[in-house]
Amino acid sequence: MPPRVRSFIGTILIIFLVIIYALLATTIATLTLATYPWWVHLIYFLFSGLLWILPAMLIIKWMAGPKRQD
Template identity: 45%
Template sequence: MPQRIRKLIGTVLLLLLVVVWALMAMVIAQGRVTGLHWAWQTVCYVLLGGLWTIPAALLIRWMERADKPRQG
């Protein structure tokens, strides 16, 4: 698959990831985290706010992969 197509697909997937992750984090934070001690709340918010970078980094690495040379 050419890098140009991977970047298009990856961009759409990154946008979906951010939207879905934000909605999921809001549901978790409102349903579970608000009743915790403030220190645990801080830990949860840091994790919910930062863990999305792992799948995003993997997706970006896939997007930036060089094209295979053509055989011919």
């Protein structure tokens, strides 16, 4: 697959990932954390705010393509 096509597909995937993940994380927080204190919210959003990076790294790694053999 050409690198430009791979980059385009990866960019679209990352945009969808961020949108779906933000909606999902916010919905879970709204439904489950309503009665918890502020520090639980802080820990949840800190953790969930960093968790989306893992699948994004996989997409970026795929976008970079296979390693070159020198």
